[in-house]
Amino acid sequence: MSREADISGKLDWVSVLLYAAMVGLGWLNIFAAVYDETANQSIFDLSLNSGRQLMFIAAAVVIILAIIIIDMRFYEAFAFIFYAIILVILVMVPLIGKEVGGNKSWIGVGSFGVQPSEFAKFITALAVAKFIGSVGFRMDSLRNQAVLFAMILFPLALILLQKDFGTAIVFLSFLVVFYREGMSPFILIVGISMAALAILTLIVKNQWYLHGIIGAVVVVLIFFGKRTVKRITTLIFGALILILTIESFDYVINNVLPERHKKRLEALVNPNFDPMGINWNVTQSKIAIGSGGFSGKGFLKGTQTKFDFVPEQSTDFIFCTIGEEHGWIGTLLVVALFVFFLQRIIFIAERQKNRFARAYGYSVASIFFFHFAVNIGMTIGLFPVIGIPLPFFSYGGSALWSFTVLLFILLKLDAHRSQVLQRI
Amino acid sequence: MNEGRREIVQLVFALVGIIFIIKLFFVQVLDNRYAELADGNAILREVEYPFRGLIYDRNNKLIVYNTPEFDIQVIIKEVKNFDSARFCTVFELSREELRARFKEMKARKEYSPFKPTLFLNQLSNIDFARVQDHLDEFPGFYIQARTTRAYQSPTLANALGYVSEISKENLARDASGIYKQGDYVGQSGIESFYEEQLRGKRGVRFKLRNVKGIEKGSFKNGEYDTLSTPGANLYTGIDIDLQQYGEFLMKGKAGSIVAIEPASGEILSLVSGPSYDPALLTGRNYSSNFKLISNDTLKPLFNRPLMAQYRPxxxxxxxxxxxxxxxxxxxxxxxxxxxxxxxxxxxxxxxxxxxxxxxxxxxxxxxxxxxxxxxxxxxxxxxxxxxxxxxxxxxxxxxxxFGKRLGIDLPNEKDGxxxxxxxxxxxxxxxxxxxxxxxxxxxxxxxxxxVPIQMANFAATIANRGYYYTPHLVKAIGENGKPLPQYLERHYTTIDSSYFVIAVDAMQKVVEEGTGQYRARLADVMVCGKTGTVQNAPPLFDHSVFIAFAPRDNPKIAISVYVEDAGQGARAAASIASLMIEKYLFGGTKRPHIEQYVLNNKFE
Structure with a gap:
């Protein structure tokens, strides 16, 4: 056990440092987001979010130590059992959970509440990785693919039942893992195209433009590629499916949906729609970030976030505080930190000697990427408002612990990568 | 089979980061709108209106002062659960008026639902007391206190002018950028001519507030705050008692009285008949009163001493x-x-x-x-x-x-x-x-x-034996101040002063034994004058004109009186002029029969 634990020389300190930097910056910004100049406040004050976040960070350190001490084989060995347990808990949450901010994802433990859905992320990651890493796994087997999709759809559906849309769709990020492990990109491409088409149908009022574009693309593809019968039929069929999709979307939007739902939907896909009404949050978020200018207003000098113009300013919209107080320099640094961090995780994932560890590494990278992209995209109006936290920056114990566990299990596996049998 | 997929994933991750950085560069660095919007959100700009300068007469008697009034402003975004029926009751508005006000407000160019916008203006103290207790029922509505003009007596309206909301045209013409829509500005008379001195300097306080509008202290410790400076008080040469007496004598007549102190050019009284009560053009009823006064067929807004051009x-x-x-x-x-x-x-x-x-x-x-x-x-x-x-x-x-405007400190003077x-x-x-x-x-x-002011100036020039100071109302800007520099300059005529002595002799003779003797002569002082009877198209009566100064030596007052359609100069005009001189020099008349003659005679 002690030999196992002494891995300080093999731990990926670059990742640890990035982690520490982000958690530290997050903590300072959580203080800035709620800071009130007129009240003489301390960053350590436990009645403030920043004080509590410090407690969460301390707990995270304990969790890290525990992860490092526990035998690395434990995670793979118990992955399915954890998965089964978390599914049971997720089923129970809507029954015993308490409602916080419109969704029922919390269960009480003493005075603190935790969100099981947060922990479902790394547990599902372990289970998916274990399945991909199992002997005889082949991605081109339809049965295996079905199992994998089921593995992510179960927690996704259960979390949707808690009305936590944001956390639910995080599970779609596993598609990146499947892709890396050999799944045909066809499903990904069709899926992304469908989503894009749905959005375009809402934005472009005359769907004939879309039909024209699809037709033109197909003609170009036929003309320039191999002109086999199979390829041409596939392309034409694909185009027809797309056109049909557009028409059905259009029909549903214009004839089935009531006007107010249509507006709501339009606001969701178009952050510039109704800026003072439905999109008030995005408008205020952009104002806060935009007002930071090049170098920001200075630490604790922001007005938009701490005066509550931006909603959820220490959780989902923490990026606004960074943008307002530290300007473009600050946001550039944070984005760069994330991009570097994500590349580092991919680098770590790729140097693993078994499929389990690699698939797990990609799960970690994908989940972080999904949060990063959706959260920041939402605050600057590039993405619909979907409430998910910015990893390490947003206030909240469950999210911080879940992200910590996610990362440090990978670092633990990575530290022992030379001890495992090659199973790729 | 899976080659290159790692790179694709890495590329996508990096690409998203780059897109974010570019978009952030646009939002944060290139687009300045957000900074303004943020300030609009969090910074409440509170204007502190300075006290407008007061206006005194030559004996330091107050003529014009300020009295508080209250504007109601509204921030539309903060209005919640608006009960329009209740609002109408409290503010004594009809539903149509309320709707019209909202409509008018939203039509303004600078209207924003996030900024305080003028909703109801000029509530008097009494209105305010009634409304104040109920204001908390209407979130989003605020009080802006400011002052309005008030007058000690209903005199001197045309010389004083009035103060009202700046017009769209003037706002467009204002290059100084000092005025905003809804600001008050002097519109005529002294109020307009001395606007710059009277208005003072506005103060601004910047306060931070949160999304609920609750104040969160001053912005940057008040670095950008400015204190308001009250406007300068104006000390005029007007003798308010003489002025009132002049208006009393002119009651029911059309015409003007201009009295000047020859030694300084200070105007002692500037009577325009008919006139109006200056208090009518203040407060909430300004618009309706203004309509009444400006549509009056007697033209009380026509400032005859400066604007009426007569044959002399x-x-x-x-x-x-x-x-x-x-x-x-x-x-x-x-x-x-x-x-x-x-x-x-x-x-x-x-x-x-x-x-x-x-x-x-x-x-x-x-x-x-x-x-x-x-x-x-x-x-x-x-x-x-x-x-x-x-x-x-x-x-x-x-x-x-003669023939060119003198340059008195009032607007709209005519050339003749x-x-x-x-x-x-x-x-x-x-x-x-x-x-x-x-x-x-x-x-x-x-x-x-x-114009009558030129006639009075002519009398003053003769009284001075050859020069005049441009007539002016304000003799000191601020306590112990000076008049505007152009009023300290002597203007000489092209006539040798020896010839003025002959004119003075002749004018003395007019009063002693000539056309003016009966009504213009005073027992205790030598008045020099000249009558005029200006032809008028029949069946109208001729205009009655008289210019005079007194005493003959070291004159204290020069005067012109012009009474329209009142016949010979020796009658109405000469009587009024002598009564004014008597009033100014001795405080009142010893000839009540002349006063009665002026007041009761129909001059037909």
């Missing part, structure tokens, strides 16, 4: 006399036969010298004098000769301040008219003209036009 009549003969003396075409002893075949005359006289001609206002005498001036025989051509003579004549007459050769060329459409065409200017009729 016989008072002009004094200027003619001095011009002729200066041009040496006559001497004080020149006698001219009163030949009434050329031009009609009045009174029993036959062959007067200059003093006598003035005292009797002899028309043939001045007809002859003007001919001597205009036709000196410098050239043989009578047309050209008249032209040369008129040029000379015009130079002298305008040096008395003293004809030049070029003027007659235009009038005769370049057909030839000579003395026989234009002789009626000799007796102050014809094309001559003067």
């Amino acid at each position: 009549g016989s008072i002009f003969k004094i200027a003619q006399a001095m011009t002729a003396l200066q041009e040496k075409v006559i001497t004080p002893d020149t006698r001219i036969r009163c030949d009434r075949t050329i031009i009609n005359c009045h009174g029993a006289h036959t062959n007067e010298d200059l003093r006598g001609a003035i005292a009797n206002s002899c028309n043939p005498y001045f007809h002859n004098v003007l001919r001597r001036m205009l036709n000196k025989g410098i050239v043989n051509d009578p047309f050209e000769d008249t032209r040369i003579g008129l040029e000379e004549w015009n130079k002298h007459i305008t040096s008395f301040g 008219l003293i004809p030049t050769p070029a003027y007659y060329d235009r009038a005769y459409r370049n057909r030839p003209w000579k003395f026989s065409n234009i002789y009626s200017i000799a007796i102050g009729e014809g094309e001559n036009l003067v």
Whole structure:
């Protein structure tokens, strides 16, 4: 056990440092987001979010130590059992959970509440990785693919039942893992195209433009590629499916949906729609970030976030505080930190000697990427408002612990990568 | 099979980061709108309106002061659960008025639902007390206190002017950027002319507030806050008692009284009849009252002392006399036969010298004098000769301040008219003209036009024996201050002061034994004056005119009185002038019968 634990020389300190930097910056910004100049406040004050976040960070350190001490084989060995347990808990949450901010994802433990859905992320990651890493796994087997999709759809559906849309769709990020492990990109491409088409149908009022574009693309593809019968039929069929999709979307939007739902939907896909009404949050978020200018207003000098113009300013919209107080320099640094961090995780994932560890590494990278992209995209109006936290920056114990566990299990596996049998 | 997929994933991750950085660069660095929007969100700009300067009379009696009034402003975004029925009850508005106000407000160019916008203006103290207790029922509505003008007495309206909301046109013309829509600005009279001095400097306080509008301290510790500076008080030369007395005498008459202190050019009173109560043009009822006053057929907003252009009549003969003396075409002893075949005359006289001609206002005498001036025989051509003579004549007459606005410290002063050769060329459409065409200017009729302030200034010039200070209302800007520099400058006429002595003698004679003797003469002081009876188109009565100054030596007051349609100058105008002089010099009249005569006679 002690030999196992002494891995300080093999731990990926670059990742640890990035982690520490982000958690530290997050903590300072959580203080800035709620800071009130007129009240003489301390960053350590436990009645403030920043004080509590410090407690969460301390707990995270304990969790890290525990992860490092526990035998690395434990995670793979118990992955399915954890998965089964978390599914049971997720089923129970809507029954015993308490409602916080419109969704029922919390269960009480003493005075603190935790969100099981947060922990479902790394547990599902372990289970998916274990399945991909199992002997005889082949991605081109339809049965295996079905199992994998089921593995992510179960927690996704259960979390949707808690009305936590944001956390639910995080599970779609596993598609990146499947892709890396050999799944045909066809499903990904069709899926992304469908989503894009749905959005375009809402934005472009005359769907004939879309039909024209699809037709033109197909003609170009036929003309320039191999002109086999199979390829041409596939392309034409694909185009027809797309056109049909557009028409059905259009029909549903214009004839089935009531006007107010249509507006709501339009606001969701178009952050510039109704800026003072439905999109008030995005408008205020952009104002806060935009007002930071090049170098920001200075630490604790922001007005938009701490005066509550931006909603959820220490959780989902923490990026606004960074943008307002530290300007473009600050946001550039944070984005760069994330991009570097994500590349580092991919680098770590790729140097693993078994499929389990690699698939797990990609799960970690994908989940972080999904949060990063959706959260920041939402605050600057590039993405619909979907409430998910910015990893390490947003206030909240469950999210911080879940992200910590996610990362440090990978670092633990990575530290022992030379001890495992090659199973790729 | 899976080669290159790692790179694709890495590329996508990096690409998203780059897109974010570019988008953030646009939002944060290139687009300045957000900074303004953020300030609009969090910074509440509170304007502190300064006290407008007060206006005093020459004896430091307060004429104009400030009284509080309250505007109601609204921030639409903060209005919640608005109960319009209740609002209408509290603010005493009809539903239509309420709707119209909202509509008008939203139509304004600078309207924003996030900024305080003027909703109801000028609630008086009484209205405010009623509304104040209920204001907390209407979130989003705020009070902006400011002051409005108030007056000690209902006098001097046209000279004082009024203060009202700046018009769209003036706002567009304002290059200083000081005014915003809804601001108050002096619109006429002293209020307009001295706007810059009276308005003071506005103060601004920047306060931080959160999304609920709760104040969160000052912005940057008040670094950008400015204190308001009250406007300068103005000390006028007006004697408010004399002014009130003048308006009392002019009651029911149309015309003007202008009294000036000759030694300084300070205006002692500036009466325009008919007038109005200046208090009508303040407060919430400004618009409805303004409509009433401006539509009044008697034109109470027409400031006659500056804007009415009249033919001067016989008072002009004094200027003619001095011009002729200066041009040496006559001497004080020149006698001219009163030949009434050329031009009609009045009174029993036959062959007067200059003093006598003035005292009797002899028309043939001045007809002859003007001919001597205009036709000196410098050239043989009578047309050209008249032209040369008129040029000379015009130079002298305008040096008395006629023919061009004097530059008093009030807006809208009129020029009057003293004809030049070029003027007659235009009038005769370049057909030839000579003395026989234009002789009626000799007796102050014809094309001559003067305004009452010029007549009073003329009296003051004679009183000073040859110079005047431009008449002005404000003698000190701020306590112990000075008037505007142009009012400290002496203007000399082109006439030698020795000839003024002759004019003074003649004017004394007018009052002692001439046309003005009965009503203008005062027992205790030597008044010098000149009557005028200006022809009016029948069936209207002639205009009654009188200019005077007193005492003869070291004069304290010079005055012009012009009463429209009131007949001979010796009657209404001479009476009013002497009563005013009496009031100013002695505090009241010893001749109640004259006062009664002025007040009760219909002058028909």
